[in-house]
Amino acid sequence: MPLTFHIDNNKTAQIKRYPDAIIKHFRQLYPSTPNYAEQLFTFQSQLLVRNQPIVLGFFGSQTIVELLCLYFLQQNLPEKKAGQIQINAKVFGGVQDKTIISELLQIPDPAWTSTSNTFRNISLLDILGCQRLKFDDNRFVIDYYLGDISHQLNTLPTKNRDKIQAWLISDDNSKPTPSSLVESFARVSEPYASTFSPIHSELSDKLTGMLSAQNAEQNDKNPIENDRPYCPLPQSSSCDNDTPIAVIGGGLASAHLTLSLAERGKSVKVFCKDNSLAEGASGNRQGALYPLLTPENDLLSQFYQQAYLFSRRRIQQLVKEGYKISHDFCGVIQTGHNDRSSARINKILSVQDWPQDIIHSIDAEQANQLAGLNIDKAGAYYPLAGWVCPAEYTRATFAKAQQLSDISIEFNLKITRLEHQPEGWLLHCGETSFGPFEQVVNATGSDLTQFIQTHELPASNFRGQVSHIPTTPNLSKLNAVLCAHGYVTPMHNQHHCIGASYVKDTLDRNFVLKEHTENLEKVQQSYPHQNWLEDIDITENNARVGVRMVTRDHFPMLGCAPDYHSLLQIRDSRKTRQGKVEMAFWKNIDAPVFKGLYILGALGSRGLCSGPLAAETLAALLCDELPPVSYDLLTKMNPNRIWIRKLASSKPL
The missing domain is CATH 3.40.50.150 (Vaccinia Virus protein VP39)
Structure with a gap:
């Protein structure tokens, strides 16, 4: 019946x-x-x-x-x-x-x-x-x-x-x-x-x-009870109420977190310091989307494979629904530019039995055919990978979120200070304050460490300048993304992207001619003696600069914002600071955090790949759901992971 x-x-x-x-x-x-x-x-x-x-x-x-x-x-x-x-x-x-x-x-x-x-x-x-x-x-x-x-x-x-x-x-x-x-x-x-x-x-x-x-x-x-210092699960009861969640940032991380929360019916208030979305590192014209693999296929490699497939599916779904995201899953060809890089690629290919759709080896002739241009190098091929326009991806994701839930965005509003009160968090911009909010997410990209509460997070800024070069009849034949010491993308809007520079500890976003020239030199070093290199014209001095936040272990940061100074107070109160006793202490302590404040960032140069799944994971945790990653991965991505490991090993912070 x-x-x-x-x-x-x-x-x-x-x-x-x-x-x-x-x-x-x-x-x-x-x-x-x-x-x-x-x-x-x-x-x-x-x-x-x-x-x-x-x-x-x-x-x-x-x-x-x-x-x-x-x-x-x-x-x-x-x-x-x-x-x-x-x-x-x-x-x-x-x-x-x-x-x-x-x-x-x-x-x-x-x-x-x-x-x-x-x-x-x-x-x-x-x-x-x-x-x-x-x-x-x-x-x-x-x-x-x-x-x-x-x-x-x-x-x-x-x-x-x-x-x-x-x-x-x-x-x-x-x-x-x-x-x-x-x-x-x-x-x-x-x-x-x-x-x-x-x-x-x-x-x-x-x-x-x-x-x-x-x-x-x-x-x-649950294993969580045995690893309390990592505290990866938000301790909040607001998943059932209708109060808005504040998200600071207007880039890809913020966009995907907002969409994942909107899909769960949450109200989100976004604060963007710029006059439009994706003005930071998320604003590039083209970015390569492919996974970061390791010969050991360790947790880092596993996460990037899961994230890579999740990001691909989200792009495909948004495009299917009519949102504009310029992209082409045309494949990525990765080759070495010296003996060391070539040996590493060969090791990745030979040690693991990878699915063919993730990565497989190609000889020089196959590489030439797939690329559409002669590169005359054997290497690795990622058949489902390709390039995406990060700026359009970000804007489409926000637009989709606004169709699903109560999503508001405040532009030209730079939050400079966070203040915790009994009712929640106040967000300050000059003399103006917003809130209180029970849940606040810092997804500010290169500004991740700007607040007092997050200033000590172990992540560094890296400047990246991408050069834009006009296409030619010869360069327009390029059918796949080329990655070696530098990278070259297929044509989009009559231009290609080559790059990118990687300069630590600078927030300068001005054009630098030296980096522009070095981008060309990297491509020349990667594919020497090829005629098509002569077609690369950088004389327009056309480039874009973004600043990315990077961690030493290449994992993104997501989860509760750790209270660094309270952690130091606990450390300083300890008389025994070495051996098994100290390790046991840090394994069982409840690591101090700022209640209701969360981190989503340090996506590095692979944010197109890692960002959507990292955001989906944090949204699931905020809403008291099973996240799409293991507990092992949550601990690897927790913002306090490096400090806790050092303290448990009696190493200085």
């Missing part, structure tokens, strides 16, 4: 069941459970009638069809009800055979069309960690976790409010299920979370038993 919803006291509405082809598919897939479609419908409908966000866990290789069905039901809810339900699906395990998925997407049912069109172009890559897919302005979110299941579960940064409420387990686990794996599932689940499986599953049986027997105190155990 159809599903009935109560819209208000006097009205109800119904939606129909799954299409017949889906029911037939389940009968073929699970012949021992002929009523599986009926059971699944009942299970999913019971979740949908709740007036609260839904967090579901999926385990197994067959779960994509169940996801399609859940999205189908959500799409067919009455409009008023659909707008109230936000679904976050956490998927662990493999991906179903693409042939089966393709067949299901061809079902000739008008009610199925919206579902099939949404999922038709989904493509996952075999990388470690979370791949977040967002649909319908964040109303339906899928997080795919590939890699070791126990590790993925044990590093989920769960809190009381965002644990998994129900599990759908589709794999037939004929082998015994280790109790440690069951405990990992239970740790990220709500007490008495329900389980559902189309077949007999030892994991499902054990998990049901453990959840039933487990009390709330046991279920709240």
Whole structure:
């Protein structure tokens, strides 16, 4: 029978069941459970009638069809009800055979069309960690976790409010299920979370038993309790109220945080010191979008792969909705410019078994063909990468946010001082103050350390000058982004970008002829003896300067703003400052932070890649949701990470 919803006291509405082809598919897939479609419908409908966000866990290789069905039901809810339900699906395990998925997407049912069109172009890559897919302005979110299941579960940064409420387990686990794996599932689940499986599953049986027997105190155990000094999770209760969140900054980080908050229905007030958006480092004409990889494929490399794919999807979605973002995912060719850089590229390519769509090796002939110009060098090719206009990306992101929620932007307003009061934070601009705000995010780019509260953050300014050169018939043949000692972009608006300089500890944004000349020299050193180099004309002295904030470990900063001076007071009060005793002390202390003040910045020269996911992560934390990164990555990105590591090792700050 159809599903009935109560819209208000006097009205109800119904939606129909799954299409017949889906029911037939389940009968073929699970012949021992002929009523599986009926059971699944009942299970999913019971979740949908709740007036609260839904967090579901999926385990197994067959779960994509169940996801399609859940999205189908959500799409067919009455409009008023659909707008109230936000679904976050956490998927662990493999991906179903693409042939089966393709067949299901061809079902000739008008009610199925919206579902099939949404999922038709989904493509996952075999990388470690979370791949977040967002649909319908964040109303339906899928997080795919590939890699070791126990590790993925044990590093989920769960809190009381965002644990998994129900599990759908589709794999037939004929082998015994280790109790440690069951405990990992239970740790990220709500007490008495329900389980559902189309077949007999030892994991499902054990998990049901453990959840039933487990009390709330046991279920709240979390790695976060063992790493309190990093304090990556905001300690605020404002996620449920309608008070606006203040975001300081008008660049890419601010834009993506504002959009991610708007997708969650939050009101945001943005303070921009310039007369328009993207006047800082986010204002460049073209920027390369490709991941930062390491031979070890460590956490840094894993984060940049996840961030890279997230940023690509956001660009594609914004463009699909009609927002102007000049870009071309034409591929990036990376080659060495000396023996050391060439050796590192070769090591990255040879040590790891990378997905071909992330990176693969190419010989000199292939490089020439892909580039459209002769470079006569072997190297690495990033086939899904390319270039993006950061300024248009920033403006489009803000415009989208304003369509979703109450977003206001104050221009020509430089916040110079932050003042904390019992009611919240006051933002001062000269004699004028704004607030109080319960939550304030410092996303000011190169001004990240301008406030008293953030002055000591361990990040440095780096000036980058990008040169603009006119195209020629020869240069216009360039079909991919070239990256070596310098970089060259394909033509956009009859110009190319080459660069960029990298000068530490300066905020000077004036044109420097020496850096302009050095940009050309870097390209000449990278691709010597090529005829097309003669076409590069820098005599127009056309360039743009941006200042980026960079950390030594290349991770961005996001999370609670640490209270550096309180940290020093704790350090100075210690008599024992070395050995295991000191390490244990710093491991268990609650690191001091400024309540309600958060950091989002230090994106470095890869902000196009890292910024959107960093912003999405902070927005999830501010709204008490499971973030799309592991707890290990949260600690790596926490603003106090360098200080805590030094203190635990008895090293001077």
